[in-house]
Amino acid sequence: GSSITAKDGDGIDNSNNKFYIDQIRVYDNDSGIDSREYNSFSSISANNTGTITARITANADRSATAYIEVTGHYENGRTCNATDIGRESFLVEVGTGSTTTDSCSDFKLDVPSAKSILGQEEITVNIDNPTNKTGTIRLSGTNLSVSPYTIEIPANYSVTKRVQVELLEGTESFLVYNVSINGCNISSKTTKITSAITSFEVVDYPREKTIGLNDKISFTIKNNSGTSRDFKISMNVPENWNANEKSVVIPGNSDRTVSLSVEAGKKGTYSTLLLVESAGKTIEKEIELTVTEEKTKIKVSAETKTSALNELELVIIIDNPTGEGINGNLIIDLPENWELEGDTSISVEPETKKEFSIYLKTDGKDIEQEIPVSLELDNGQKIDSKAEFTQQGLRTAFALLAENVPAAIGLIIIIIIVVVLLVRK
Incomplete structure (x- = not known):
């Protein structure tokens, strides 16, 4: 009798591992046909597709159902038997030449014979289906990512499709276009895919x-x-x-x-x-x-954030890049009749930069003197500095190194006090 080649649906591996085919079984329960594997891929890359081709031999015109089962394993060692994957069925229709319409030979599939790609690129596919039946084109290839991997073509319809293709491994592969239209035997086409990037x-x-x-x-x-x-x-x-x-x-x-x-x-x-x-x-x-080294420099700076008549806000910024937290108090030796408002205690977590606000109330008089400023930490470190005020405001700012620092700690602490005072009579 006559024979046809029936192509089952593409196998899809949605895992993150390559899938290897160990065994393929194609069979049927109909005495009028003989179904068996003809050709297939040996492995599927992650999130890719592959095509299995079966050969069906029949002794008469007929319609029958055939089945396919696949067993295999992932590259990570996990195995999948036929029960895990499941059985798929497909329809086999065997007929004489009378079932083939004259328009089958007019079906046109125009694809490039070769394409050099760089990463993911686009391939243009032109299709003309003059038959009275819907057709399906399945696209597949070893080590290729293809989207879409199926194209449906309505009866009496022409269309141009753009397919995204990426070469996942190696330097070349073949993109295969398998055409399926009931009653038509249309040859597949291929595009040779090569990598434009060299290693x-x-x-x-x-x-x-x-x-x-x-x-x-x-x-x-x-x-x-x-x-x-x-x-x-x-x-x-x-x-x-x-x-x-x-x-x-x-x-x-x-x-x-x-x-x-x-x-x-x-x-x-x-x-x-x-x-x-x-x-x-x-x-x-x-x-x-x-x-092997540890950041050890603690930076302390102060700046005027806002200033009003007879009032000054100091913003103290402490940058502690060390692996240990620090605690202490900021001490300001104020001139007579000045007042300090706000909490002067500080606590800074390891590898943290933190702001503290201190408010100073002045007596509104002109001053020209130095104001001692000290930062005392609970671990015994003491940082002394001073700020000098004049009628024009801050004259100088000082950056002094820590005094009386225990040798075991070895921390360098810099304090910069920047204060702007508005003096009004």
Whole structure:
């Protein structure tokens, strides 16, 4: 009798792992046909499709149902038997040439024979279906991401479709267009997909490195292509770190050593990620960085935020980058008849910048004298400073180092007091 090739629906692997086909079973329960596997893919990339082709032999014109079962495993080791995946059925219709209309030969599918792509690109497909039946085009390919992967073509209809294609692995593949119209035997078409980007490598990078608070990470990028390429280089670093980005051009068949500056946070061991991107493709390299130094400089500054007649608001800003919290009091030796309002105690958490407001009430008289200011911490540290006022306002500001600091703590504390006083008679 006559024979046809029936194509079942595309298999879809929605996992994040590649799926490998271990066994395919095509069968039927009809004595008038013989169903078996003819050709198939061996694996499916994550979120991709594949096509299974079955051969059906019949001894007479008839309609029958055939079935397909698949077993396989993911690259992470998980297995899937036929029960897990489920059985799919498809309709087999076998007939003589009388079921084929004359318009089948007029069906047109116009696709490019080859396409060189860079990342995800668009392929234009022109379709003309002059038959009286709806047609379906299924698109598939090894290591290809295709969207959409099915196109429905109504009867007596022409359309232009744009298909998004991306080559996931390797440098070339074939995009296959399988046409299905009941009563028509239409040959499939293919487009050869090649990668427009040539390979590049990241070599001589440190997988582990001990760094200071401000350091550099150096590595080499090798351009294996025959033409110059633009490369964008960056690093994913922990919160409160900083790493600069760079863009470089590397000639073909050559390499270049690149360094990125890294400003680290508190000491410890951290996982970072080096990213090198060119023409839509990115290479990622993990680098473990160990910071052995600790930030120890506490910065204290004061500025006038608002000022009114006989009143002054000082905003004290304390930046504590150390790994320990600090507590203490701000002491201001006020001139006679001046008053201080507000809480002078301070408490700043580790790796935190915090503001404190202190209000000073003046007597409204002209002054020309120094006002001692001290910051005393509970751990014994004392910072002395002074602010000098004149009729024109603040004349100078001082930044003094901490006195009587225990050697074990070794903290450098800078206090800058900036005060503007409006004196009115």
